[in-house]
Amino acid sequence: MLRLPEGVTWIELDLPGGEAARDRRAAEHRAGRAAARAGLASLGCATTRDVASTRRGAPVFPPGFTGSITHDRGRAAALVAASSSGYAAVGADLHAARGVDERTARYVGDPQERDAARRAAGAEADDLLFALKEAVFKACCGADEWYEFADVELSFDDDGAAHLLRPSRTGVELRWAISGAVVRAAALVAAPSSVAAGGPDEGRSHR
Known part of the structure; x- marks a missing residue:
């Protein structure tokens, strides 16, 4: 599971199978809200x-x-943070690692990003890029903003830690984990006061 700082939690729920597509979407909506309530509690x-x-x-x-x-x-799943954690916004993505077709993969990440992601995540690299960028969209886009995949550029350290290179935002942390063929990705945006003080985690990113 994701490694998260104090004051931030990830709650994940499984849905019963067998629903029709329309009912499944409604069930996912209800489960997401239930996870959010559990996270808040x-x-x-x-x-x-x-x-x-x-x-x-x-x-x-x-x-x-x-x-x-x-x-x-x-x-x-729901990713929830208390203001006391020092984060002003968060973004989450839960993505079944089912393989991204080549055309979509080229749209999601450029060759350099994809190569770096392969070193970090192997066969799930394109799924990881997709999930991390979705998390960034949710955390960083305001009501009147919208990013395309090409607007977001990521890098990866040798230990797999991910970093946001573009758009240029101060205090954005990226965290991810892959288990059970599921990618979990989180983007955490530090509050301005926390960035000025060198926290909550000094802008570091973690796997």
Whole structure:
């Protein structure tokens, strides 16, 4: 599972199988909200009865918390952070590592990114790039912003740690894990006051 700092949690739920496609989408939506409520409760939020949505369907978390919801193929997860953690925004992506076709893979990452991701994640490299960039979109895009995959450039250290090169944003941490043929990716954006103080984790990124 993901290594996350204090004050940040990842809650993941499995959905029962057998639903029709329409029912499955509704079930994933409900499970994502349930995961968000569980994450809020685990961080001490007193009001967890509901997580509202914007017109675009993005979750709205209670004051003092931020979060992101993701689901894919029978799983749903929520990444939730308390403001005390030093993060102003987070983004999550849960992605079944089923292999990305070559045309899509070229759209998601350039050759240099894909080579670096292969050294970090092997056969799941293209799935990892997809998931990490989706997490960045959720964490960094404002209401009137939108990124394409080509707008986001990533690099990887020899130990697999991922870093955001473009767009240029201060205090963005990327974290990822692959297990059970599922990629889990998180982008954590430090609050401006935390960046100025050299925290919450000095801009480092972790596998």
